[in-house]
Amino acid sequence: MIQDARVLQPQFIPNEIEHRNQEVNALSNTLKPIMDGQPGETSLLLGPSGAGKTCLANYTVERLRENILDINMQYVNCWQEYTRFQVLYRILEGIGNTVDIHRRSTPKDELLDRLQGYDGPQFVAILDEVDQLEDKSILYDLYRMPNITMILISNREEDVFSQLDDRLTSRLQTCVRIPFEKYHLEELVAILSARVQCGLSEGTIGNEQLSLIADAAAGDARVAIGILRNAARRAGQSGIDHITTDIVHEAVPDGRHEVRQKTIDQLNPHQRVLYEILDEQGKLDPGELYEAYQERVDEPKTNRTVRNHLKKMEHYRLVIAEGKNRARTYRPR
Numbered sequence: 001m002i003q004d005a006r007v008l009q010p011q012f013i014p015n016e017i018e019h020r021n022q023e024v025n026a027l028s029n030t031l032k033p034i035m036d037g038q039p040g041e042t043s044l045l046l047g048p049s050g051a052g053k054t055c056l057a058n059y060t061v062e063r064l065r066e067n068i069l070d071i072n073m074q075y076v077n078c079w080q081e082y083t084r085f086q087v088l089y090r091i092l093e094g095i096g097n098t099v100d101i102h103r104r105s106t107p108k109d110e111l112l113d114r115l116q117g118y119d120g121p122q123f124v125a126i127l128d129e130v131d132q133l134e135d136k137s138i139l140y141d142l143y144r145m146p147n148i149t150m151i152l153i154s155n156r157e158e159d160v161f162s163q164l165d166d167r168l169t170s171r172l173q174t175c176v177r178i179p180f181e182k183y184h185l186e187e188l189v190a191i192l193s194a195r196v197q198c199g200l201s202e203g204t205i206g207n208e209q210l211s212l213i214a215d216a217a218a219g220d221a222r223v224a225i226g227i228l229r230n231a232a233r234r235a236g237q238s239g240i241d242h243i244t245t246d247i248v249h250e251a252v253p254d255g256r257h258e259v260r261q262k263t264i265d266q267l268n269p270h271q272r273v274l275y276e277i278l279d280e281q282g283k284l285d286p287g288e289l290y291e292a293y294q295e296r297v298d299e300p301k302t303n304r305t306v307r308n309h310l311k312k313m314e315h316y317r318l319v320i321a322e323g324k325n326r327a328r329t330y331r332p333r
């Protein structure tokens with residue numbers, strides 16, 4: 001039944017993007033000057049998780065690379081690589097300049113020096129989950145590099161602009177915003193159908209079942225593909241050659257669970273502690289949560305950073321925040 005399992009993997013970049021023409025065009029336009037050897041405009045892709053931001057950024061840069069010989073690119077997930085050193089290291093990797101850098105002993109300013117000395121072809125840096133950077137001043141350094149174009153990705157604009165100093169705020173104010181909405185049901189069905197066509201045998205799943213999956217995914221393409229992957233796996237394991245409605249019903253909780261588990265796996269150590277506390281204790285107000293957190297970590301982050309961490313976990317549906325100001329509470333979802 002499964003002919004090419006890769007197309008059901010979350011990191012797969014399809015040959016065609018379904019819908020989202022407007023967003024692809026907007027991003028392509030920011031990159032157009034690169035065709036003439038000039039840097040592009042900084043862009044900021046915004047929207048909920050599963051709205052196609054990461055996929056579309058990678059896809060658009062790939063298309064550009066098909067047209068231009070001389071271009072370097074690097075994708076950085078700032079949720080995983082959140083220190084200044086890690087980001088610089090990744091970017092240098094994109095230009096193949098990391099040969100003699102030793103992760104522990106090389107001073108970070110040397111990394112910046114190397115990058116500043118870069119005079120190769122135009123370079124596109126995709127900085128995904130950019131709100132998760134520990135020290136956003138790295139954006140200022142990258143902004144000043146003559147040959148680097150940044151594509152920034154985040155859930156909400158506020159999360160990017162919080163904790164920025166004035167000079168960076170004024171630089172980034174002018175970047176091109178590209179908003180992404182949650183997908184509609186038919187759009188998710190189209191995304192799923194395309195994956196079915198190139199990954200599963202013909203006749204494996206009907207439209208009714210695809211709609212059921214799309215409905216359960218509530219606008220999130222990552223969840224939709226996760227459910228489809230689980231349904232295909234289940235059918236395969238039971239030796240059935242098509243995905244029935246019953247199988248879809250069974251695959252829904254599994255698909256959701258798998259996506260959730262992947263999110264938990266990418267939490268940073270501080271977010272993980274916060275998640276564990278809420279998981280154990282249920283509903284807490286911010287004061288109680290911060291106190292419990294402080295007791296568990298050696299070098300606690302500030303209250304403000306902790307609030308940002310919780311915000312991210314809210315965007316990724318691990319945590320529910322209710323009430324405003326003094327009445328605010330957090331609980332696990």
Ligand SMILES: Nc1ncnc2c1ncn2[C@@H]1O[C@H](COP(=O)(O)OP(=O)(O)O)[C@@H](O)[C@H]1O
Nearest residue numbers: 010012017018049050051052053054055221222
């Ligand atoms: N318009 C689209 N066409 C095809 N596949 C898509 C589209 N949008 C999202 N996907 C797929 O859905 C999944 C989630 O998309 P992703 O780009 O990771 O979302 P986000 O970064 O906004 O959280 C990925 O596997 C991606 O390949």
Ligand SMILES: [Mg+2]
Nearest residue numbers: 053054055128
């Ligand atoms: Mg993403």
